[in-house]
Amino acid sequence: MNHPAHVPTTPKEQPNVRSTDLLNNNTRMLGSSPIRDLLEKSFDPGIISFAGGNPAAEFFDVEGMSRSFQAVMDRYGRRAMQYSSTDGEPEMRAAAASRTAEMGVPTDPDQVLITTGSQQGIGLLGQTLINHGDVVLVENPTFVSALLAFSLQGARFKTIHSDENGAVPESLEEAIRRWKPKAVYLIPTFQNPTGSTLTQERRTRIADILAEANVWLIEDDPYSDIRFTNEKHIPISADPRLNTRSFLLNSLSKVLAPGIRIGWIRSPKDVLPYLSRVKQASTLQSSTIDQLAAAHYLQNNDLPSRLAPVKAEYMNRRDHLMKGLMAALPAGTDITRPKGGLFIWARLPAGFNASVMLESALLAGTMFIPGAPFYVEEADQRTMRFSYSSNPVGQAELGLTRLANAFAEPPLLVQ
Known part of the structure; x- marks a missing residue:
């Protein structure tokens, strides 16, 4: 019986595709x-x-934090080492709500989502609020890592004019009218990078403008505790008219230690479950032991x-x-x-x-x-x-x- 001769085949040429060409479009452009x-x-x-x-x-305060970690391990050792709630430990949510209320923004613990640093909060808000092509209004200049987080969702940025007293309300009003943005991102107090602070008069005027607009306010406030004068500025989010439209971000990184990675979002109650689901999809939860230690520290020390x-x-x-x-x-x-x-x-x-x-x-x-x-x-x-x-x-x-x-x-x- 004659068997057909084996004829070698030429491998089919593969298209010249780089692995990076197969990435998510927003990630690839980032x-x-x-x-x-x-x-x-x-x-x-x-x-x-x-x-x-x-x-x-x-x-x-290495010694103080060491005592708090030891106290947590002595009292809650197994709980501290276990999985926990996506929204955050009850003690840390209560501490965050208390700190936010001290800033002049009345806050209940069930309005707080604990995040792994304030940057995660910015990212979660981008994922939750921003669709590809949505306009986000920002100061010019502004915090680079916020731009990266919103860019990952395909945001388009339009700018608000700022000066030594922060964002100019008339510029914000005009930008909202012209661009119909989804969100406004502001750092009103000791802004990064300029160090400028929005005057109280401008905060009131901006609250007036936002109260009339169908737009989210994302207010980033990691620096306000590092204040060199007795002058205190109330966050824009304190205005009750913005209670269902604003998010206030805060953190312990600048006042306790950045390595602990504890931040939070003060959110409208009806939006917080969506933020929680988005967080659950990426990180499940923030560190249990770090939250408990930070909460213990805040409860037992005069920060x-x-x-x-x-x-x-x-x-x-x-x-x-x-x-x-x-x-x-x-x-x-x-x-x-x-x-x-x-x-x-x-x-x-x-x-x-x-x-x-x-x-x-x-x-x-x-x-x-x-x-x-x-x-x-x-x-x-x-x-x-x-x-x-x-x-x-x-x-x-x-x-x-x-x-x-x-x-x-x-x-x-x-x-």
Whole structure:
């Protein structure tokens, strides 16, 4: 019996497809955070960094938190190590509601969703509220990681004009009329990156505008506890007319410790179950033991009293850094004087490009964050952000000397 000869076949040519071409479209179009990329450089021990918004680690209450973790393990050991509620531990929800009420926003625990840091809260709101193509109004400049979170949902950004007193209400009103946005994202108090604070008069006017509009308010407030004056500003979300349309984000990262990763969203009650389902789909829950330890700490320590010397030192560091920047940066540089928070915003005179000057600063052994990545449109290449929180005065002075050396070279013109 004759068997047909085996005829080798040529493999069918496969199309030249990169694995990244098969990603979700929004993910594929999402760029990395230029700020996070730069912050990787700040871990170099040879660099004195003014870049990251890190709280000063020497003020972390290690002993107090250790006692709280031990107390939780002694009393709730097995519960602390177990799965738990997506919405958050009852003790932490109650503590978060109490802190939010102290800000001037009446809040019940069942209005609170605990998040793994405030950034997760921004992401959950993006997933819950934003459809592809929806317009989100933002300040220009604004927090880069919020832009990334909303971009992941396919948001389109339109800008609100801001000045040294925060977002301009007339600009917001015009943008709502023109763009019909789904949401407005604001950082009213000690804004990141500019350090500006929205006046109470503007907060009232913005609440009036939003009360008449069919739009969500996403109010981000991680810095208001780091206040250098007795002046207190009430969140926009406190206006009862916005109770069903606003979300207030807060966090313990800047006042207790960022490594604990505890934040929360104060949400309309009817929306919170949807936020909970979205969170459940990605992380199931936030850390049980961290929530219980943080709640125990807040119940058994006077946090405002503990923050008093921290704020005094931050104010001292702000003043020294401002003075040093005025000497180190070129004549004609504008430098803000924030009343709290972590950041100073500077604008170089004509002829300078902050991104180009960063390369000189890195070679000199220091760094800052160029302002351009914070902008949605018309990026100002002359702007730059400095953090005063993480460097003691002596170390900051050495960094400022290095900065002055970097700027001693002839300026590179903006292209």
